[in-house]
Amino acid sequence: MDLQDYRDARHRRLVEMATELGVPADRAAAVVDRVIEDQRRRILRSADPDQVVVPALREEVLGRRSRGPLLAVVVLVAGVAAAFAVAILTGPPDREKVERTSATVPALLGLTSAEAVSELGRAGISSRVDPVPQCDPAGQVLGSVPPSGDTVRLDEVVVVMATATPSWNCPADSAARAQAWAFLRFLVSGSASPRLAPEVRLYVDGKSAGTADGTHAAAAPDWRWRVRDPVVAYAVRPVANDLGQPVVSITSGPPPPTTCGLPTTIPAGVADAPTRVVLTVSGAGPGDGPDPGCQLTIDLFEDDHGGIVVVSLTFPGGSRLGPPAWVLARDDRDALDD
Incomplete structure (x- = not known):
C-alpha cells in the first residue's frame, strides 16, 4: 500500500x-x-x-x-x-x-427474502414474507413490519416485505435493475456478484477517488474505504419511514445535470447513460444534507460488454472520500472497541 x-x-x-x-x-x-x-x-x-x-x-x-x-x-x-x-x-x-423474551429487528436492506428470514431466525425472531409486485428482480427486501431497529417480543411475527414478479408488463430495463440490486447487495451484505469490469473507476461527490479491483469482494480496502463503509453506514441505520430502511429507487437514462448541488459525473469511455440507484431515507421527506431533496445516489456506468466500469457516489452533506461527518462506520467503531 x-x-x-x-x-x-x-x-x-x-x-x-x-x-x-x-x-x-x-x-x-x-x-x-x-x-x-x-x-x-x-x-x-x-x-x-x-x-x-x-x-x-x-x-x-x-x-x-x-x-x-x-x-x-x-x-x-x-x-x-x-x-x-x-x-x-x-x-x-x-x-x-x-429468559430472553424480546429481540431487536436487524437491518435487512441488501438481503434477499430468504436471507432476511435466516437473519431474523438467528435473532430468534419468527417471520413471514409478503410479496410486493414490482418491476425489480423478485425476492429483494424492501423493509419489514415492525421495522428494523424496533424491539419485538419473541412470540411476534415480523413481516418481511419483498419484491415479487408483477402481472403487468414492465419496461425493458430488467437487466439494469438486476445489476443495480446485485451491486447494492454486493456492497451491503456481500451476497451477490454483479458483473464488474476488471478495474472499476470510482468517483465520490464529483471527484475521482481512484480505482477498485472488480475481482475483489467489497470488503477489500479499495472498495471498503471509499464505497462500502459509507454506503453501509447510510443504508443499515433505522430510518423514519414505515419499513425502517431506505427506499430503493432505480432508473436508467441520462442523469440530471446536478446531483445534490454538484455537477453530475459523466466519465469518458462508458456506454450510454448510467443506471441510477437512489436510497431515500425518509420516504418523500427531506434528505440529510443542505439540499432538502438530496439522497444517497449511486450511478453505475457500464462498458460495451455490460460490466460496471464506473461507480459514482454522491452523499448528502458530502463525504470527502470517506464517511460523512454524521457517520461512524461500523468497521471503524469495531476496530476502536477491540
Whole structure:
C-alpha cells in the first residue's frame, strides 16, 4: 500500500478518531501524522493498513495514560470472572434464571427474502414474507413490519416485505435493475456478484477517488474505504419511514445535470447513460444534507460488454472520500472497541 495514497484516503477519518479518543482538536492531526510515520514499514507491507494504524493510534492515545489503572482493572475483571465461574459451576437458583423474551429487528436492506428470514431466525425472531409486485428482480427486501431497529417480543411475527414478479408488463430495463440490486447487495451484505469490469473507476461527490479491483469482494480496502463503509453506514441505520430502511429507487437514462448541488459525473469511455440507484431515507421527506431533496445516489456506468466500469457516489452533506461527518462506520467503531 502506497503511504501517500493511504494518508490521502484516511487522514481525515483518523483525525476524527483521535479527537473521539480525547486528543485536543488542535493536536489530533500531529498525533495521526506521528502514528502513520511510526508505522510506515508495516503500512507498506499491509493489505489493509487500517488494521495496523487504528490499533497503533489507540495505543498512542490511550496506552500511555491507562497502563497504571489498567492493572487494577485487570485484577478486578479477573475477580469478577472467577466469581462468575463459581456461579456457573454451582448454578443459580431457578427463580434467578432470566429468559430472553424480546429481540431487536436487524437491518435487512441488501438481503434477499430468504436471507432476511435466516437473519431474523438467528435473532430468534419468527417471520413471514409478503410479496410486493414490482418491476425489480423478485425476492429483494424492501423493509419489514415492525421495522428494523424496533424491539419485538419473541412470540411476534415480523413481516418481511419483498419484491415479487408483477402481472403487468414492465419496461425493458430488467437487466439494469438486476445489476443495480446485485451491486447494492454486493456492497451491503456481500451476497451477490454483479458483473464488474476488471478495474472499476470510482468517483465520490464529483471527484475521482481512484480505482477498485472488480475481482475483489467489497470488503477489500479499495472498495471498503471509499464505497462500502459509507454506503453501509447510510443504508443499515433505522430510518423514519414505515419499513425502517431506505427506499430503493432505480432508473436508467441520462442523469440530471446536478446531483445534490454538484455537477453530475459523466466519465469518458462508458456506454450510454448510467443506471441510477437512489436510497431515500425518509420516504418523500427531506434528505440529510443542505439540499432538502438530496439522497444517497449511486450511478453505475457500464462498458460495451455490460460490466460496471464506473461507480459514482454522491452523499448528502458530502463525504470527502470517506464517511460523512454524521457517520461512524461500523468497521471503524469495531476496530476502536477491540
